[in-house]
Structures are given as C-alpha cells and as structure tokens.
Amino acid sequence: MTKEEIIQPQNLVYQKPELLNDVPMHYCPGCSHGVVHKLISEVVMEMGMAEKTIAISPVGCAVFAYKYIDVDWQEAAHGRAPALASAVKRLWPDRLVFTYQGDGDLACIGTGETIHALNRGENITIIFINNAIYGMTGGQMAPTTLLGMKTVTCPYGRDPKLHGYPLKMADIAASLEGTCYVTRQSVQNVGAILKAKKAIRKAFEYSMQGKGSNLVEIVSTCNTNWRMSPDKANKWMEENMVPFYPLGDLKDMGK
C-alpha cells in the first residue's frame, strides 16, 4: 500500500476539529490547554452552535484562546469574565455563552464575579483550568496551590501559616442554589479526555436548556512552572492534585 492509497477519506479515523485554527499555539508542549481547546471546538461543532457561540477569554495563559477556537470572543479584564458572560447571555438568550478561566483569574481576583454569576443561575458555562499555579506570569502561588507545593512566591512550599489554604472552588460552586451542574475532570489520558468532553457537552446543553449555571473544572498540569517533564507532570497531578481535588460530578440538577 502506498501513502496515497492510505490517505483516503474512508480511512479517516481522527482529524483536527474544524473550529480549531491551524496556527501554532503559544502554549508550552505538554500543557493541558490545547486538549481542552480541542474538546470545546468539537463540542461546539457537534452541537451545531458554531454560528451562535460567544466565548469570553481570561487574563492568564488562555488570554489568547481567541486565536485558536474559531468563534466570536471577548477578552475580559482579569477575573471579570463571568460578569461579561452574565450580561451577554441575558442580552442574547439563544446564544451559547461560556467563559474559559484559570485558577488565578477565577479563584483569586475574580472570586466575587464567579460566585455571584454562578449563584444568580446565569445560563452560562464556566470552564475552569486548575493547574495550581500562575502560568503566564511565571509560576507564582495560586489560590489553588497545594500545601507544601513550591512556587516562585513560596519557594519553600506553601505554608498555611503564611498563605492560608488552597481553595476548592467547585465545592463552593456545588453549594450554591444557582448552579445546575458542577463537575471536576482531567485530561491526562484518553479515558479522562473522553469523560471531560462528555462533561463539557452536558454543561453546554444545560446552559442552552436554561437550567442554570455550570462549572466544569479541569484539574490540569503546568509542567513548565512545575519544573517537570509533561509525563512526570501528569503523574504528579494524579498523585498529588487528584487526592485534594477529587474527580467526578459534584452536582447534577439537570438530569
């Protein structure tokens, strides 16, 4: 069999999602963002919502998400994405509206906007990338940094006496009356990726059905700022992050 004979439409088993732009990503090799971008692109396309999606990007590594997923985007001020999304969804109720935020953006500077948008039951989805560190600014301590975990602003490891404790945003979200669906997922292997995709689809569908607000936390890695190889970062995440941030649905009121 020649290469030309193999590359035929009937033999296609996998392809780049149509909504994912064919440009080099600025994310580091091994970063979780690329996988989550792919999943969102696939879900938006499969739901037939490409023409009706308005996405909000954060300040942080994903600030340039608008360069990669080919829908309409608004770039928000640090932490304010849920406020933008609240207004957009109320003004355009038939649109699919989601935010894409990291732990510093969502769980630190934007805690107020996050909790109030979720608790108002805004029919939006918040995609929350939790890698327990500030990526873009160079590896500083995040609100979700684990105890003992070293960052450039806690080089001796996070000490609760100095820095307080890591924040479990999904647990807080699940306790709010306004949330419909709160789940914690990961994307370090094929099985996890497939589950995460289903969760994103469910959240987007609930938001379009007007069932309330949805939070999909993705427990992620930042191998660059964790100072690890991508492989080792995935393993470290499974061994250290998952016990503190257990995976699975925390709340599903949409069933």
Next chain:
Amino acid sequence: MAEKEVTLMKGNEAIAHAAIRCGCDGYFGYPITPQSEVLETLAAEKPWETTGMVVLQAESEVASINMVYGGAATGKRVMTSSSSPGISLMQEGISYMAGAELPALIVNVSRGGPGLGTIQPSQADYFQTVKGGGHGDYRLITLAPASVQEMADFVDLAFELAFKYRNPAMILSDGAIGQMMEKVVLPPFKPRRTEEEIAKECPWATTGRLGMRKPNIITSLELRSEEMEQINLRIQAKYREIEKKEVRYEEYKTEDAEYLVVAFGSAARIAKKVIAIAREEGIPVGLLRPITLWPFPSQRIAELGKKVKGILSLEINAGQMVEDIRLAVECKIPVQWYGRLGGIIPEPEEVVEQIKKMTR
C-alpha cells in the same frame, strides 16, 4: 401636533425613563447614594416586560462595568450609573472599553470626596472624567447636564455619540441635579434595534458568527509594540476628530461681557443668578457653560478671552476645570477659580464678591 407631556421628576428618575425610551438594551448597576433612584426606577418600571430591556443589580460596581463591557461588545445599547466612589471602582473597566473601542453610557451622579467623602453634591470628579481616571492614553466623551431636562435628553445623545465613535461616553452630573425635581418632557419612544440592525450598525460586534462570517474578537491586547503604537495612533486620530466635531457649549450674555464666568452643570445655574446680581450692580458679566467637558470648548474660550478682562471658573470643587481654561487662553488674561467643597453649594452672593475683587 399633540402637546408634549410635561412631568415632574428627579434627575435620576429622568435618566431611567429616558433609557427605557431611547432603545436601551440593558442597565447594570449597584446601589450608591445619591444615584440609587436610577436602578430603583428601572426596577419599578419593569422595562423587560415592555421594551425587553434587561435590568440587573450587580454584585459590585466592578461587575457592573464589566457587564457593560460584555453587553457593549455585542453591539447592544448598554449603560450603568453610579456615584464617585463607585465610578472609581469602574475605572479599570472604562479603560478596557476605551482600549477595545466599545460604545456604552456611564452616568456619574457625583458626590464629594476624596474617599468615602460625603453624599452631598460635588464636581470634584472633573479630573477623573476628562483626564483619564483609568490607565492608558484614552478619552471619554463627557456630557454635563445642568437640568433634569438635560439628564433626560443626554441619554440618547450620549448613546448616539458613543456608537458614532465606538467610544464610551459619560454623563457627569452631580447629587444636586440627580436629586432635584424639575419639569421635564421625556424623549419620544424609540424601539430597541433588531438583531439585523445591530449586525448592520456594528459589524464588529461579537454576536456569534452568523452565516459563518469571520469571527469577531473584542480585545484591547496587542503584545507587538509596532502594532500597539498603530492602534494607539488610530485611537488618537479618532479623539482629534471628536475634538473638531463634537464640542458643545451654551453662551449667556457674553455679547457685552467684560468678565466671563465659565461653569458647568449645577455651578452654571448658580452662575446665571450671579450674572443677574452683578449686572444690577453695573458689572457686565457673561457665562460660557461647557456642555461637553471633553471635548472642551477651548477655542471658544480663547476667542472670548480676547474680549474680556478676566475669567472666573466657578466649580463645586477645589479648582480643576480652571486649568483647562488657563490653557485655552494661554494665561494671557487673569483666570481665577472660586468654589466650595465638602458638598456645599456656593451662594450667588459670595461668587459676586469674587467677581468684584477681579474688577478692582
């Protein structure tokens, strides 16, 4: 023609009614004295049942302004209102909107500062409004109403200017205009724009890429310096055009004036009484009232500066606009300031005394 209906209401209430009538799509606000009647009136009127206008009480002024950012980025006519401390909290969002070139209306019913200050009227937010407030090189189109009627009329005007230039616009009012009741003729009803009309007027808006058009991106971010300089130069060129075309002011008894009072908003109302008293005493005084604080009527003030012996800037603050007047006349004639602070409104008689001092 049917007679226009005259009603009696507060300035804050007039803002709310005018918003509903001029096709506003959304209001996002947070309570603060002395402007809370805007949100209260909207909540009582329930425009979502009539025009479809969204009204939302946000968790903070920070959230309000960012809701306005989100709504404006979809091409909708959206607004917020607040008072001085709340407007300070909004400065980051206002800078982002100026950077992303988003049209929206922000109403400041200002009060005395600094800090928590007082709930009484003040014009001490002049610098914050016309010189920046937030970070970066940007300008806000600023309208200064001097009556409840102008509170009502400037809502639509501010939206028109904001959309014409893709720039946030502010109505800089104060606690006196917001709280006082006056006769007002509300503007005629204008329907909210349809989705098609928004797509036509705002091809840049992030409404979802209908028909799989090229995606629209609303952002103020550009990391390449050469590109960022070009963006800034383009925005600055827009500001020069606004300065050329959108200056608005009112003149009162300037024809024979030997002395000129420059005052805006509440202070301009006091100035008219000052002029009546001064003229009775034989001092020909006139008034120039800037209606747009930015763009500032520098050129007209310079022209009048050639005819008069001196200018008094009457402001309910510690002397802010006086700097722009001195720049306008290039310090060729005496320009003095008079004002009161802490929420005290100057009495006409004390202002007349200041003018008399100038004549000596």
